[in-house]
Structures are given as structure tokens and as C-alpha cells.
Amino acid sequence: MEFRYFDAHTHAHFPVYGDERDEMVKRAADEGVGMITVGTRKDTSLAAVTLAEQYEHMWAAIGLYPGHTVASFHDEDELGVVGQNETEGPESFDYDFFKKLAESEKVVAVGECGLDYPYCRNEEEKEIQKVEFIKQIEFADEIKRPLMIHCRDAYGDVADIFKARGTARSHVMHSFRGTIEEARRFVEMGFYFTFGGVITFRPKKDGVNYTDVIRSIPTDRLLSETDAPWVAPVPHRGKRNEPAYVVEVVKKLAEIKDLPPEIIREQILENTRRAFSIDI
Numbered sequence: 001m002e003f004r005y006f007d008a009h010t011h012a013h014f015p016v017y018g019d020e021r022d023e024m025v026k027r028a029a030d031e032g033v034g035m036i037t038v039g040t041r042k043d044t045s046l047a048a049v050t051l052a053e054q055y056e057h058m059w060a061a062i063g064l065y066p067g068h069t070v071a072s073f074h075d076e077d078e079l080g081v082v083g084q085n086e087t088e089g090p091e092s093f094d095y096d097f098f099k100k101l102a103e104s105e106k107v108v109a110v111g112e113c114g115l116d117y118p119y120c121r122n123e124e125e126k127e128i129q130k131v132e133f134i135k136q137i138e139f140a141d142e143i144k145r146p147l148m149i150h151c152r153d154a155y156g157d158v159a160d161i162f163k164a165r166g167t168a169r170s171h172v173m174h175s176f177r178g179t180i181e182e183a184r185r186f187v188e189m190g191f192y193f194t195f196g197g198v199i200t201f202r203p204k205k206d207g208v209n210y211t212d213v214i215r216s217i218p219t220d221r222l223l224s225e226t227d228a229p230w231v232a233p234v235p236h237r238g239k240r241n242e243p244a245y246v247v248e249v250v251k252k253l254a255e256i257k258d259l260p261p262e263i264i265r266e267q268i269l270e271n272t273r274r275a276f277s278i279d280i
């Protein structure tokens, strides 16, 4: 197929899509949308790879989400209703499992992993998240793939970790919601930034002005995403999100950057090829 757009962070394999999954994935293909479907634990990472292997326009990221390194709420969209557990985990990064999974040519990133401090009830849990994150940084170095980093209220610590270790790769900050100053630190380290539906309906949130932050990031570091099934962009607010809607995110990025939509669309494809070594 001819690729026109790319959803760099989505969860097409999650149970929430049920019987409608194949149609949803095909709607993306009809729009020329490629995608990376992202795992959050062992089971969802295996499901991501299994699904990606069925479609020409889908790749996978595998890893352990920071929320799952400590006990977390059971999310039916993500994990289905089987078992009906109120809490899940904690899970620890299983090197042997992920190493085997990474043998698939469809695995193009490690994540989503990172730090999510609002999940933590105490300092000890923050330390657990850091330990699990560092295991995945080492794993990404070993298998030579970029990290797909999830971060909430912890950009300073994420940047400090990379500063202390040094990093040989350009990693990806998923759904970036930091400040201009925080963005600058990651730009200097060669990182990429994905933005999703939130920029279409909430230009400012908790002191973060997306418009100003996006304008401060070089255009050759921008990527687009949906984080489907959550946070659908305008004009699909209130509906279940899906990768085809990434078209709206790209439109908004063009508007914010004050560039013709075709220019930003092509640039994002080019950035995607470079960030993930994907041949699209």
C-alpha cells in the first residue's frame, strides 16, 4: 500500500475492538495510515506482535508500562473482562520473554515504558519504576531499537537517567506533555516527540501550552499518534478512537507549525522512517 500517514502509538490489539478490529485496521489502510501497535505487559506485547504479523501496514512495540510495574487498576479496554480482577500486577520486566518476542521483524520499538509518578503511592514505587525502566533501556540498547517512552510528571528524572547513562539512540517521547524547557533537553539528546488527539481540543493543560511546545520542537523530530482507543481527536470526540483518525492530528500539527498540510504529512513520514527504521 501507499503510506500517507503514520500512527506511531496505538493499541489496535486491545480487547476493546472485539469483532470490529479487522474493519478498524482496514479503515486505516484505506486512508494510507501505517501504525505501531504498542504493548503494555507480557500478554499485550505478545498480542501486539501477533496482530502486527497479520498486516502489511502494522508494526509492534513490546515492553512493560510503568503503571504495571506496581499494582494497577484493571482496565477493561486494555485487558478485557476475563477474570474481572480489580487490580493487576505488579509485573517485572521478563528479559527472556521479551528477547524471544523481539525476534519478530515486526518489533520496531521497546515500550511503552518509562515513569508515571501519579501511579506511585510512595517513593519505593518510584524506585521500582526506575529499576524496570532502566532494564528496558538496556534491552533497547541490546536489540538496537528506540524506546517508546511514556512519562507523566517525571520528565526531569527521565532526562537525568539518560544524561547519567548517555544514550546511543534517538528515542521517542510518546504523547509529550512537558514544558518547552523539558522538550529542549530531549531535543538536544536527539529524541523524537509524538502528539495525539489532545492537541486538537485542549491547547493548554496544567501549565503546558501545546502550541508553544510544538512550535519549539524542530519539525524533523515530530511524529503523529492516536493512543487509540483513548483520546479521540476533534471531530471524533466522544467516539472510540482508532488509527485512521491520525489524519486529524496531522492537520492540527500543520496548523500549529503554520506549514502546508502536505509538507508536514511528508515530513512526518520521513521522520517515522528515520525514528523506527521502517521501510514505508
Ligand SMILES: [Zn+2]
Pocket: 009, 010, 011, 038, 112, 227
Ligand atoms: Zn499508549
